[in-house]
Amino acid sequence: MRVELVNTGTELLLGDTVNTNAAWIGQRLAALGIQVARQTIVPDGAVIRVAIAEAAQRSDVVLVSGGLGPTNDDLTRESMAELLSLNLDLDEGVVTQLQEYFAKRGRKMSESNKRQAMVPRGALVLTNHFGTAPGLYFPAELGAELGWNCHFFLLPGPPREMKPMVENEVETRLREWLPDGASRRVLYLKVTGVGESDIVEAVEKELEAVEGLDLGYCIRNADVDVRLAGSQSAVDAGAAIVRGALGDCIVSEDRRIIEEILVELLAQRGEWLATAESCTGGTIASRITDVSGSSRVFGHGWVTYANEAKQQQLGVPADLIETHGAVSEEVARAMAEGALKNSGADHALAVTGVAGPTGGTPEKPVGTVWIALATKGAETWAVKRFSPGARDRFKLLTSQAALEMLRRRLCGIALRR
Amino acid sequence: MRVELVNTGTELLLGDTVNTNAAWIGQRLAALGIQVARQTIVPDGAVIRVAIAEAAQRSDVVLVSGGLGPTNDDLTRESMAELLSLNLDLDEGVVTQLQEYFAKRGRKMSESNKRQAMVPRGALVLTNHFGTAPGLYFPAELGAELGWNCHFFLLPGPPREMKPMVENEVETRLREWLPDGASRRVLYLKVTGVGESDIVEAVEKELEAVEGLDLGYCIRNADVDVRLAGSQSAVDAGAAIVRGALGDCIVSEDRRIIEEILVELLAQRGEWLATAESCTGGTIASRITDVSGSSRVFGHGWVTYANEAKQQQLGVPADLIETHGAVSEEVARAMAEGALKNSGADHALAVTGVAGPTGGTPEKPVGTVWIALATKGAETWAVKRFSPGARDRFKLLTSQAALEMLRRRLCGIALRR
Numbered sequence: 001m002r003v004e005l006v007n008t009g010t011e012l013l014l015g016d017t018v019n020t021n022a023a024w025i026g027q028r029l030a031a032l033g034i035q036v037a038r039q040t041i042v043p044d045g046a047v048i049r050v051a052i053a054e055a056a057q058r059s060d061v062v063l064v065s066g067g068l069g070p071t072n073d074d075l076t077r078e079s080m081a082e083l084l085s086l087n088l089d090l091d092e093g094v095v096t097q098l099q100e101y102f103a104k105r106g107r108k109m110s111e112s113n114k115r116q117a118m119v120p121r122g123a124l125v126l127t128n129h130f131g132t133a134p135g136l137y138f139p140a141e142l143g144a145e146l147g148w149n150c151h152f153f154l155l156p157g158p159p160r161e162m163k164p165m166v167e168n169e170v171e172t173r174l175r176e177w178l179p180d181g182a183s184r185r186v187l188y189l190k191v192t193g194v195g196e197s198d199i200v201e202a203v204e205k206e207l208e209a210v211e212g213l214d215l216g217y218c219i220r221n222a223d224v225d226v227r228l229a230g231s232q233s234a235v236d237a238g239a240a241i242v243r244g245a246l247g248d249c250i251v252s253e254d255r256r257i258i259e260e261i262l263v264e265l266l267a268q269r270g271e272w273l274a275t276a277e278s279c280t281g282g283t284i285a286s287r288i289t290d291v292s293g294s295s296r297v298f299g300h301g302w303v304t305y306a307n308e309a310k311q312q313q314l315g316v317p318a319d320l321i322e323t324h325g326a327v328s329e330e331v332a333r334a335m336a337e338g339a340l341k342n343s344g345a346d347h348a349l350a351v352t353g354v355a356g357p358t359g360g361t362p363e364k365p366v367g368t369v370w371i372a373l374a375t376k377g378a379e380t381w382a383v384k385r386f387s388p389g390a391r392d393r394f395k396l397l398t399s400q401a402a403l404e405m406l407r408r409r410l411c412g413i414a415l416r417r
Numbered sequence: 418m419r420v421e422l423v424n425t426g427t428e429l430l431l432g433d434t435v436n437t438n439a440a441w442i443g444q445r446l447a448a449l450g451i452q453v454a455r456q457t458i459v460p461d462g463a464v465i466r467v468a469i470a471e472a473a474q475r476s477d478v479v480l481v482s483g484g485l486g487p488t489n490d491d492l493t494r495e496s497m498a499e500l501l502s503l504n505l506d507l508d509e510g511v512v513t514q515l516q517e518y519f520a521k522r523g524r525k526m527s528e529s530n531k532r533q534a535m536v537p538r539g540a541l542v543l544t545n546h547f548g549t550a551p552g553l554y555f556p557a558e559l560g561a562e563l564g565w566n567c568h569f570f571l572l573p574g575p576p577r578e579m580k581p582m583v584e585n586e587v588e589t590r591l592r593e594w595l596p597d598g599a600s601r602r603v604l605y606l607k608v609t610g611v612g613e614s615d616i617v618e619a620v621e622k623e624l625e626a627v628e629g630l631d632l633g634y635c636i637r638n639a640d641v642d643v644r645l646a647g648s649q650s651a652v653d654a655g656a657a658i659v660r661g662a663l664g665d666c667i668v669s670e671d672r673r674i675i676e677e678i679l680v681e682l683l684a685q686r687g688e689w690l691a692t693a694e695s696c697t698g699g700t701i702a703s704r705i706t707d708v709s710g711s712s713r714v715f716g717h718g719w720v721t722y723a724n725e726a727k728q729q730q731l732g733v734p735a736d737l738i739e740t741h742g743a744v745s746e747e748v749a750r751a752m753a754e755g756a757l758k759n760s761g762a763d764h765a766l767a768v769t770g771v772a773g774p775t776g777g778t779p780e781k782p783v784g785t786v787w788i789a790l791a792t793k794g795a796e797t798w799a800v801k802r803f804s805p806g807a808r809d810r811f812k813l814l815t816s817q818a819a820l821e822m823l824r825r826r827l828c829g830i831a832l833r834r
Contacts, residue, residue, distance in 0.1 A: 010452065012439075012440070012443070012456070013443050013452055013453040013454070013455075013456065014444065014447045014452060014633060015439070015440035015442065015443025015444035015445075015447060016440075016443075016444070016633060016634065016635045016636070017440070018435060018436070018437055018440040019435070019436050019440070020435055022429075022432070022436060022458070023429070023432035023433075023434070023435040023436065024432060025432065026429070026431050026432025026433075027431065027432035027433070028432075030431045030432060035427065035430055035431060035460065036430040037459075037460070038430075038457065038458065038464075038468075039429070039430065039456070039457070039458040040455065040456070040457055040458075041439070041455065041456040041457075041458075043452065043454070047455075051455075216431060216433060217433070218432075218433040219433070275699075275720065277699075279706075280703075280706075281699075281702050281703050281705070281707070281711070281715075281718075282692075282698075282700065282701070282702030282703035282706065282718055282720065283699065284699070285698050285699030285702075285703075286697075286698050286699035286700045286702075286703045288698065289696075289697075289698025289699065289720070289722065289772075289812075290698070290808060290809060290812070292774055292808060293775070294698070294722075295723070295776075298698075298722050299721075299722050299723030299725060299726050300721065300722070300723060300725075300726040300729075300730065301698075301699055301719070301720025301721075301722065302718070302720070302730075303692065303699065303702040303706070303717070303718030303719070304717065304718075305702075305706065305712055305715050305716050305717070305718070306712070306717060308717075309716050309717040309760070312759075313717065313719075313730070313759075342729075342730075343726070356709070357709055358709070358710070359712075391707060391709060392707060395703070395706075395707070
């Protein structure tokens with residue numbers, strides 16, 4: 001099945017908006033086994049008609065997003081009607097939906113929104129539950145006279161309106177049309193602490209031998225999502241291979257990120273986490289508190305950027321810093337143990353390192369970091385990591401390594417050195 | 418001048434990579450007064466030739482990115498040579514550059530990299546200072562026999578290699594070709610604390626009256642960049658209008674973000690900042706420490722998520738929390754003043770609020786937050802803000818509002834209520 005994407009929006013061409021819609025749709029279709037054959041991005045206005053016609057000649061399905069709004073720039077609906085020589089009728093059902101949409105929000109529908117209720121004859125309305133622009137589906141018959149054999153979906157541009165419509169309306173139909181659509185499964189195994197090339201080396205050869213298995217790798221911040229798609233049995237076989245090779249590095253199999261997993265694990269045990277951060281400057285605490293409900297497991301955090309703060313707030317002895325330096329195993333351990341004591345938490349993560357770009361020495365170059373995890377009634381873990389590179393990347397990778405230490409402790413997996 | 422973009426890369430179509438290159442190039446060209454006419458994204462492989470030929474027929478300039486690597490999938494160079502019937506010659510200069518590139522990194526050049534030194538006859542090599550794939554420029558004459566009048570630039574896909582090449586090689590030539598290219602200026606005024614629609618209302622009418630001024634708005638995290646482009650006098654006139662209407666909300670005129678400005682301002686004064694965060698959970702500290710050199714101005718931060726932490730670490734009286742609630746002006750002030758005292762810093766920012774999605778009450782709904790700024794020898798400021806919405810957005814907007822309070826204090830601008 002050949003699928004193309006046409007996006008309209010001057011803001012995409014000016015670079016004022018990054019085209020995340022295209023990536024999201026690409027991922028959804030990849031999970032169905034479809035690789036988008038081409039994306040075309042054109043400005044708002046009449047040129048949309050040209051782009052749609054070109055795509056229709058080459059494709060079985062064309063997804064068009066954007067240009068369904070109420071303003072004069074929004075010409076996708078009219079362009080499609082013109083292309084397929086369809087009259088536009090006012091759809092009273094859509095008018096009612098729009099009126100209800102505005103009434104719910106205590107606003108009155110403006111006259112210009114009525115344009116959004118004009119439906120090309122023969123097209124099906126796709127209800128938009130999150131905005132005013134209804135989607136439209138044009139069955140392939142409508143273009144038969146032009147020699148096309150192509151289904152069209154017109155989708156709203158805003159992601160929160162587009163996404164549920166793709167999931168509920170587009171994917172359902174694509175599954176019907178695909179020979180293996182109904183039985184097709186997809187699984188994402190989120191792997192952390194292992195680089196993409198090492199993952200490839202560990203599993204690719206075996207995975208490629210599984211018949212009917214589509215394989216993809218997607219780098220998401222500090223993780224790699226291994227995407228397995230195909231029949232249930234192919235996905236199961238693939239998952240067994242990945243679990244066998246990388247099992248203790250798999251954070252989740254449902255796309256949840258490590259901070260979500262940690263908050264859940266801690267909450268299940270009724271345990272608390274504290275943080276003591278130097279070079280990550282609050283990133284670990286910020287990531288944990290990104291998770292709704294984190295207040296049940298996280299109460300105390302310190303950002304002890306200055307040595308004086310490490311001493312005052314965490315009780316790190318001044319002579320320890322003097323003897324070993326602030327970036328040392330000894331200081332990382334003392335920070336974690338101080339945070340554990342001062343917070344009364346069950347676990348405390350501590351990091352101290354050289355984020356750069358300045359501050360490096362031959363013994364401790366930029367990127368050097370010590371991470372420690374203190375846990376009530378258990379030995380304190382400490383590891384050295386080295387992540388040279390940009391500051392934001394250093395903070396991301398270091399915070400990830402710290403969170404991963406805690407995950408290993410909570411899951412009873414040995415520390416990775 | 419009609420410019421089109423052609424991106425190659427299966428990872429873009431699968432959604433494994435978001436196409437930030439297209440947005441970045443769009444912005445750079447918009448600053449020159451050029452709106453990209455179309456973007457086309459095609460997979461790695463032979464179809465690139467079709468896409469380039471289609472774009473060439475419609476355009477004066479085509480920028481092609483991706484497909485210049487050393488593997489068999491990387492076919493852009495060969496496709497262009499084939500399209501324009503050019504022989505490929507091994508360029509000894511490029512071979513030397515590649516050898517030096519690898520030698521510097523202590524690695525040996527592999528045989529496959531030699532492909533990257535093959536140059537279509539008549540094309541100019543654009544040196545890649547950040548990677549192995551050299552860029553290529555094909556002057557319009559090379560396509561004259563095909564009836565085209567189109568310049569081609571082949572650019573590497575990785576952003577850190579592509580960006581400097583666009584700035585140094587592509588833009589220089591575009592400026593030469595544009596009638597107003599040499600005299601064209603661009604200015605970005607970064608505005609914070611004012612929504613895009615309010616900015617439009619405040620300045621757009623006046624700005625549109627300035628002859629020859631191109632205007633754009635670009636939302637960047639919590640800020641809006643107002644982009645003014647045109648002749649020096651048009652940009653000056655536009656800037657005067659924006660400064661007049663929004664002067665005290667302009668963070669920078671050189672694209673620097675507020676955390677960079679704050680670190681610079683504090684460092685100039687030799688002053689220190691401390692943070693005491695509840696609902697933002699370390700985001701303010703993390704943003705400040707994203708800036709290189711922040712250790713000169715930031716030493717102590719607290720993430721007092723639990724009430725107990727607010728009492729223990731910051732000395733907030735328990736009865737204050739009991740009487741007014743943790744999310745209150747009184748507690749925000751006490752947190753800021755406690756952080757100031759315990760850190761010995763010159764300024765301390767504190768926030769306490771309801772990030773949601775749970776924890777809201779009718780009096781203090783989700784999104785309610787109090788922000789306080791204590792400064793040595795000055796009155797403590799406190800403001801209430803309301804940012805309902807997703808948790809990450811809440812943290813971003815709240816941390817932004819806190820940083821903006823500090824900017825106003827350091828710049829001697831009155832607090833915005």
